Amino acid sequence: MQIYKAPLKDIRFVLETFGYEKVQAMKGFEDYDLDTVMALIEESGKFCANEMLALNHTGDQEGITYDPEAKTITTPEGFKRLYDDYVKSGMAGITQPIEYGGSGAPHPVAIALSEMATACNKSFSMCPGLGHGLIEALLHYGTDEQKDYFLPKFVSGEWTGTMCLTEPQCGTDLGLISTKAVPEDDHFLLTGTKIWITFGEHDLTENIIHLVLARLPDAPEGIRGISAFLVPKINKDGSRNPIYCGGVEHKMGIHASPTCVMNLEEAKGYLVGDPHKGMRAMFVMMNFARLTVGVEGYALGEIAYQTAVEYCKDRRQGRSLNPARNDASAKADNILVHPDVRRQLLNVKCTNEGMRALALWVSAHIDVALHHEDDTIRQESDDMVALLTPIIKGFCTERGFENVSECMQVCGGSGYTTEWSIEQYLRDVRIAMIYEGTNHVQALDLVGRKLTKDTGRLYKGFAKEVFRFVKANKENPDMSEFVGPLESALNTLSETTMALGMKGMADPEEAAAAASKYLTLFGLTTLAYLWARMALSAQGREGTFYENKVKTARYYFSHILPETKGLVEVIGAGKQNVMAFEAEDF
């Protein structure tokens, strides 16, 4: 049972509510008014819901096939044709620069497309998804020659890209990387082993371009001695570059997405950016990737939700406790009459919609940060993106996993079977909490880098914006049910931030011990702000959709936001009881 309807109305509502007109008013986006943007999204949504979804279950069941002799990978039946159609659809380059063949649409379009593609076929969508980050890295740090050679192929989708960071001895701690790069003529020869390489090898395109982290012979130890290289599978002259897939991982989910061990045996590579400054290129690449991984959380939450609702409408068990709701035409009522079924669906609905608003709102800030003519506004948006990226990645993937699990629960035993596909969504979504930096790495990024930057400028900017909203709506009687709790939540977050900062300055272990829960607290508070804004936006408008927005906001405030109460206490408990044990006590 695979169903999906692109959440077009919701996307439009979010874009309207969170000032899309500011994006559209900027130079370069004149052609992208809201109607145009929505038409683009709608068209891509159809492609996802039809072609991509059709191969999601079969792709999972069949999985990829690795040939250890030829070191090649065969993707599931139909994937090659699907990829060709994807390239033809123009989706790959929709937000990419026009000079390299893209359509130059703003970032919210990319986020909307990313959601729909992930919902309909997460494994498949991971392949073109990676190219996006590579393009960003090249635009920032590539030479003109590199840009001219590689970018048009990435933008069209003709070639795909990978990120080769991890090695067997290092994942989170990239300072331990040992892959070597030795200079030769105009290039380098790279030797080493990389693991966890998504679509490191496949049969969808003629060429694959790997962004590889490695060390030059004169590299300093640790993270400051890492350089970035582009390593193509097929060289310019058509010869095979010795970067081979040496094996694949067997995983809980994303079965149609190959996760490769890549062996480099003096493979030709081209330096991107300055020597020893590879982490900069990698971070450019990763920042957007982290945003889209966050999107994966609510994308799979959304398709699981739609599936669960479909199940509930059909399934009849028991009677409503409220006789007025009894369906006299049948022996039992459909299970949507039961308060707990509603509660579970609403948990998913309100957080999913909140997370979608979060990601789209932040993605609009990316465009403003890149293109606005006013320096201050650019900086403010850049700060917001930097602050909220780890929260989107960490919060949305954790909540996404919980949401898919909740949808499974609503469907009972059927949810556990492959027939309804929710079990696949649950297996597929789980990886998002791990890759692109585990969620705790996000929390450390938030607490250790983003909060501390320029004596808290990023947090102050966020708090100022929320406070401005609170102040502006305090006297509005229709908004008092939201504004009061929001103000209190903001105060709690600010106090917690301050206390954590003080403790963490004195003892970094204090910050690390509380970081993950702090990220969740921040995420919940941010969603409260967005829901309050959405409620305000919806209150002025007529129709069930808008009435439901206000109701969903209410549900978020009464049933989700209270989670912050326990979090604050746990954050305050500090490291003492965490660090009281010796290693051998575990």
Add this chain to the structure above:
Amino acid sequence: MQIYKAPLKDIRFVLETFGYEKVQAMKGFEDYDLDTVMALIEESGKFCANEMLALNHTGDQEGITYDPEAKTITTPEGFKRLYDDYVKSGMAGITQPIEYGGSGAPHPVAIALSEMATACNKSFSMCPGLGHGLIEALLHYGTDEQKDYFLPKFVSGEWTGTMCLTEPQCGTDLGLISTKAVPEDDHFLLTGTKIWITFGEHDLTENIIHLVLARLPDAPEGIRGISAFLVPKINKDGSRNPIYCGGVEHKMGIHASPTCVMNLEEAKGYLVGDPHKGMRAMFVMMNFARLTVGVEGYALGEIAYQTAVEYCKDRRQGRSLNPARNDASAKADNILVHPDVRRQLLNVKCTNEGMRALALWVSAHIDVALHHEDDTIRQESDDMVALLTPIIKGFCTERGFENVSECMQVCGGSGYTTEWSIEQYLRDVRIAMIYEGTNHVQALDLVGRKLTKDTGRLYKGFAKEVFRFVKANKENPDMSEFVGPLESALNTLSETTMALGMKGMADPEEAAAAASKYLTLFGLTTLAYLWARMALSAQGREGTFYENKVKTARYYFSHILPETKGLVEVIGAGKQNVMAFEAEDF
């Protein structure tokens, strides 16, 4: 990577702390002093950790094979031999009546065995696990003839049993059952379709006995018209009874455990208990089954925890933030130095150990409820079992799923691969939240039946016991860090119970809307009580094990118990925002 060490020391500590001597002092258990019991558990633990664990991963990968022509099921390679060894081990009947060939050991032994078997091979252990409930039902409601014929075979493990409740149109709502039973001679002829039948068909034993719910021709409509029947696969005369497996489910996990559609085509059945009173037999069977399903939660949490700890000890990434912990002999420290890794492991450790204490403590109450000579004590124990069974089922399975997921997170990408098996534990444990009555059904049982019974006698008994403990230890300075928060948690639970009772009486939808979160609140408070008792018990004793018990109790109070804060608020929010939507709004 599959490792397992039976938690013998912890089991012994729990039995000592929670008054096992009261069980042993009873008539019939003279032979079962603590040393004997622990020796039994240790021996079975070895069997689980060696023979059962060896076939866990292979069983998952191979799965079962269904032959639609022959309507037979082949279990994975080695399962038949494993089953024979299991029968020889005597584990099947260890707590069963001596008169039918069992060893007559007390219930905590069954719970300990259940934990170890589930941890090492959940799929396999589900097969003999079901027989236990069938024995209970027969002991209560079977005729002497039925007992003499069936029980020795169940107790030895020679035959296995199933529970046939669900039909395509009814799961939670058993009143919709339509399978028919027509009298003929000394038996009945049953016709209908049952689904979700665990080990409904397999190749491990010669015979399978199904406990089937069906309707007699004169049955009243709904739940009061259901009778229970024993339906053997092979009749007494050796002929094949027409109860056939018509198909199997494809599931997220428990791949080595067949989940069957069973078709009855005038299959011979024997009435158990009175006509139309089948639900009584089913509840006897289900109560113990619910307890053991709760055990599944922490059983898989335990093996996942052990695996994650092993991974952490080996894995080196980054440096401790506390230079004193840096391992100068290597380029990086093992990841146990990181506060967040510890936090995650401690979340699992403290709840796992707490849930083990809960289940073992309640299982001792089962023996007291059955065998104590004092009527009042018997009733008090029976009340405690009735009250806490839904909490064990609901709370331990939900937390177990979270715990296995947390263990996966600690292991990063490796946790997501089949290599470390945690992904299998996560897939396998997920079903426990669904079957034997979904967790919300448990919550409704708790709120709608257990709390309301005899104007709250069950809750009052529980609160009295906790309050007695608080009072007795209030002046003990070593216990003040636990007793104060426990008293406050108990007061919160009591107030919430009272408020929920009032609201629920006026409007049952109010009770239903809050029931699931209330169950979690109750579980968290109960674990606080058990941890306080364990801390007291450990404080008097020397050695790292006991020091760690106190530390773990502290961690529970500082890092887990605070979750109650948010729950209370959500429970208080009531049904209003839950029921504000129309069915078509979802």
